[in-house]
Amino acid sequence: MSDDVILDSWLGRARGVLCRYPEPGQRYIFRWDDIDIRDMRMLGVSKPLKVTWIADGSVMQTKVLRPWIGRGKAPADVIIEEAIKPSRTRK
16 A cells, blocks of 8 residues: 555646645655656745655656755656655754
8 A cells, every 4th residue: 555645637736735744654746747847845835845856767856845945946757755754863
């Protein structure tokens, strides 16, 4: 069983992770029919995300986007967004 959420409609891709966030182990997968420069913005997203841009099966870029201000773009026909595991702090 997969916990992936497939977002291949215009509305699903437009909403993205607004007002929701992937659970650990869950991925939000955005799909398009063609490769184009895809822009991802974190406006309205309160936690960081690991974002991977894929074009024709090849990883083009992977980047951690910061909440509210993060932004990235790369050629892609698939984008995968994943939750970031909380880091442990040393005392």
